[in-house]
Amino acid sequence: MISQAIEDYLKTIYKLQHGGTENERVTTSVIADRMGVAAASATNMIKKLAEMHLLVHTPYQGVGLTGAGRKIALETIRHHRLIELYLAQALGYPWDQIDAEADRLEHAISEEFEDRIDKALGYPTIGAHGEPIPTKQGKIEDLDYPRLSDLETGQPAIIRRVSDRNPEMLRYMDQMGLQLGTRVEVREKAPFSGPLQLKIDADKEEALGLEVAYNIFVDLAP
Amino acid sequence: MISQAIEDYLKTIYKLQHGGTENERVTTSVIADRMGVAAASATNMIKKLAEMHLLVHTPYQGVGLTGAGRKIALETIRHHRLIELYLAQALGYPWDQIDAEADRLEHAISEEFEDRIDKALGYPTIGAHGEPIPTKQGKIEDLDYPRLSDLETGQPAIIRRVSDRNPEMLRYMDQMGLQLGTRVEVREKAPFSGPLQLKIDADKEEALGLEVAYNIFVDLAP
DNA sequence: GATTTAATTTAGCCATGGCTAAAATAATGT
DNA sequence: ACATTATTTTAGCCATGGCTAAATTAAATC
Secondary structure (H helix, E strand, C coil): CCHHHHHHHHHHHHHHHHCCCCCCCCCHHHHHHHHHEEEEEHHHHHHHHHHHEEEEEECCEEECCCCCHHHHHHHHHHHHHHHHHHHHHHHCCCCHHHHHHHHCCHHHHCCCHHHHHHHCCCCCCCCCCCCCCCCCCCCCCCCCCCCCHHHCCCCCCEEEEECCHHHHHHHHHHHHCCCCEEEEEEEEECCCCCCCEEEEEECEEEEECCHHCCEEEEEECC | CCHHHHHHHHHHHHHHHHHCCCCCCCCCHHHHHHHCHHHHHHHHHHHHHHHCCCEEEEECCCEEEEEHHHHHHHHHHHHHHHHHHHHHHHHHHCCCCCHHHHHHHCCCCCCCHHHHHHHCCCCCEECCCCCCCCCCCCCCCCCCCCEHHHCCCCCEEEEEEEECCCCHHHHHHHHHHHCCCEEEEEECCCCCCCCCCECCCCCCCEEEHHHHHHHEEEEECC
8 A cells, every 4th residue: 555655755756856947856855845854754765665666766866756656646646636626616615725635635535536526527637726637647738837927027928827835825816816817917027036016907006026926827928 | 633543443432332232332352343453452542542531441341432532533423424425415426435435534624624515515414324413513413213124014114324334235225226215114024034025115025135124224104 | 169261451563654863975165 | 185064864762553472351151
């Protein structure tokens, strides 16, 4: 049986490999930090996962998932994202609460449950925060959107994805009227990493902290 | 934190205290048997639960839940039955599959989730197999129906509750057209624990094994 | 009441997955 | 090239919750 802990590590490693900037090493300390455990605990688990051939570990260099490891990671992520979407759409959860709930449920559901919510949702391919949902076969699109914080002034764009790491930030976005599909345009960028002046949906204009803009991914719009 | 194992033991003990015939001792071996663990494992856990004041253990006599223990047991059972009903009603699960799925989910859901499915189901008081659902405050009705196997010949009755212990039996009941609400009448009882001849819903008559009838609970009907 | 049988408990082991403190190794700065 | 610093690993510990085998204690039978 694959334990909850193993699924969590593989999921975390997968997301570190892909989410982060290209060519960032996924090292013991980065994994430990993201998992919220001591470095020694991560070392132990990495050793175990390597023995199980779920990842390859180059000492002091970092880890890389094997096909088998990636498969488990993607299954876990699929569960997570389907559950998140189900919580949001079927049960009316706000998007800042779905991640925590899905983190616990993702390890508890059966294939049957996965299939049933997948069907109930109409076989979705995009999750509640705009992330691609891996297929049952372990395929995943890589949607690679620019960050709102990197936009040229005057460039209109549509919000396509947000980071779900910070629930407080998600609540803040809600309050600002920033959702998936919202049309935005940067009006002015302040120097020294200051806030940017953002036009929202053709009728509103607000100052938005750069950290928030950094966590919003957009499609360029005409 | 209350572990999954503790919740499982308390739930099992609660059900043994109530489900079984009056005045049956809930002993170490009965608990071990029902939990599917060795007797020594049950002894360990009973010791621990007694130290936590979740139950009282009289050596060689059995255990009894304390108020605190019963509270946790009923919370767990509430989760279980709400989830079962949700799986059946919202996701179309057949009633023989909901117990296993709920056994895993019941430990993973939050209060928020509990509240949302409770609301989505319209604040139900009866579960998918006819069991009472404990309230959030830890109250539970004790519905005490006679067994179909104990019915007098000719006495019409309505199925109100079934045991969920055996999925195969539930599938068999489905096949026979025996559901909650189904009207039945015993036509003939065979001697030596043989099958009983059962009239089902005014149009069908079938032989039903005594073991099945023993696991069906009914309301007497006029 | 003594003995057999059955239930329970104790003792000691195992795996999992955390932890801290110390040692080893690599990366960095001078 | 060497010293300092940072990262990683090892060593050894802890709690949880299983297990088997042996010892104990209660219950049942003669």
